[in-house]
Amino acid sequence: MIELNDDLLNKYIDGELDREMMEQIKEKLESSHQDMMKYRMLLSVHNELKKMPAEEVSSSFTSNLMLKVQRSLKSKREQNFFIVSVLSLFFLICVGIIGYLIANYIFTAQPNSSDVVTQFTEHSEDFITLLKNFFSKGNISIIGSVFSFILLISGYFFYDSLKHSKQE
Amino acid sequence: MKGVSDQEIIESVKKGNHSDYAILIDRYKNKAFSMLTRMLKNRMEAEEVLQDCFLKAFKGLNNFKGDSKFSTWFYKIVYNSALSRLSVQKRKTEMEMSSVQDHFNLASEYDYNLTEQKDLSLYIKEMVDKLPTNYASVISMFYLENLSCEEIGDVMGTSVNNVKVMLHRSRSALKDIMIKNNYSEELL
Numbered sequence: 126m127i128e129l130n131d132d133l134l135n136k137y138i139d140g141e142l143d144r145e146m147m148e149q150i151k152e153k154l155e156s157s158h159q160d161m162m163k164y165r166m167l168l169s170v171h172n173e174l175k176k177m178p179a180e181e182v183s184s185s186f187t188s189n190l191m192l193k194v195q196r197s198l199k200s201k202r203e204q205n206f207f208i209v210s211v212l213s214l215f216f217l218i219c220v221g222i223i224g225y226l227i228a229n230y231i232f233t234a235q236p237n238s239s240d241v242v243t244q245f246t247e248h249s250e251d252f253i254t255l256l257k258n259f260f261s262k263g264n265i266s267i268i269g270s271v272f273s274f275i276l277l278i279s280g281y282f283f284y285d286s287l288k289h290s291k292q293e
Numbered sequence: 294m295k296g297v298s299d300q301e302i303i304e305s306v307k308k309g310n311h312s313d314y315a316i317l318i319d320r321y322k323n324k325a326f327s328m329l330t331r332m333l334k335n336r337m338e339a340e341e342v343l344q345d346c347f348l349k350a351f352k353g354l355n356n357f358k359g360d361s362k363f364s365t366w367f368y369k370i371v372y373n374s375a376l377s378r379l380s381v382q383k384r385k386t387e388m389e390m391s392s393v394q395d396h397f398n399l400a401s402e403y404d405y406n407l408t409e410q411k412d413l414s415l416y417i418k419e420m421v422d423k424l425p426t427n428y429a430s431v432i433s434m435f436y437l438e439n440l441s442c443e444e445i446g447d448v449m450g451t452s453v454n455n456v457k458v459m460l461h462r463s464r465s466a467l468k469d470i471m472i473k474n475n476y477s478e479e480l481l
Contacts, residue, residue, distance in 0.1 A: 135461035179323040
């Protein structure tokens with residue numbers, strides 16, 4: 126005959142045992158008053174736990190949370206706008222530099238060849254030289270400083286906007 | 294809105310109807326809050342963590358593919374957030390002590406006699422609140438959220454057998470506490 130313990134009775138309550146074992150336990154419970162009491166107590170705890178009510182959050186929980194959700198969406202949009210603005214600024218600066226170089230080249234270049242390929246090669250070589258001159262030793266430090274300054278300013282504002290959105 | 298499934302609500306939120314997220318919040322807030330209060334043993338902290346969990350879930354909705362139930366996915370966020378909070382507060386020792394392999398007696402840990410006899414359901418609720426973190430969360434998920442042992446195992450990152458052991462131990466411990474505190478008659 127099997128000896129009933131809490132582990133077996135818990136499995137019996139959850140229906141985790143095979144049919145044969147279930148039958149054996151049932152018989153044992155019917156024959157032993159003490160085991161039956163033990164089983165009924167465990168079953169009562171199980172039933173009481175089923176009836177246990179859920180804790181309740183404060184009444185304004187959902188509305189407060191939805192406000193936070195809306196704010197997070199807004200701050201995400203603001204962040205995206207900020208990133209796009211910074212990238213656009215960079216793009217415009219780059220376009221400005223290249224535009225300046227091209228304009229400078231067009232106004233200073235003198236057409237001396239009629240062949241298209243030769244003309245293109247010459248123009249490319251001239252343009253590369255111009256670029257080299259522009260990014261020469263003297264200028265590179267100035268350009269680097271300007272870019273670093275812009276990066277620092279953008280980084281600061283980006284960090285500040287992130288901090289601001291987190292605080293919200 | 295009772296007939297609308299979680300998946301339908303999620304699809305609606307993903308389409309831009311952000312206000313529909315309130316339905317999901319209302320559906321899960323109290324159950325998740327019960328689990329958090331039992332894990333953190335502090336209502337204010339539990340509410341704070343719950344807000345973060347809902348925000349995390351909202352931000353991660355696009356990554357939710359629907360492979361598992363939303364409830365399982367969400368309770369995983371809740372459970373892990375509670376664990377992170379506990380580890381920050383250096384309360385993790387309690388968690389480690391309550392692992393299934395440890396041979397400690399729940400009933401003796403929480404053995405105290407109340408001077409006045411309380412309502413049985415209220416007493417059981419109080420005792421569940423006093424269970425160690427892992428046990429309390431298993432009880433919450435099994436009885437309040439109606440998650441299966443497999444789903445609880447998935448949420449907690451443990452085996453189904455461990456979940457069953459924790460569930461059975463909690464039940465037995467609660468029964469023993471009831472008997473010690475003269476609630477046998479009410480139980481029967």
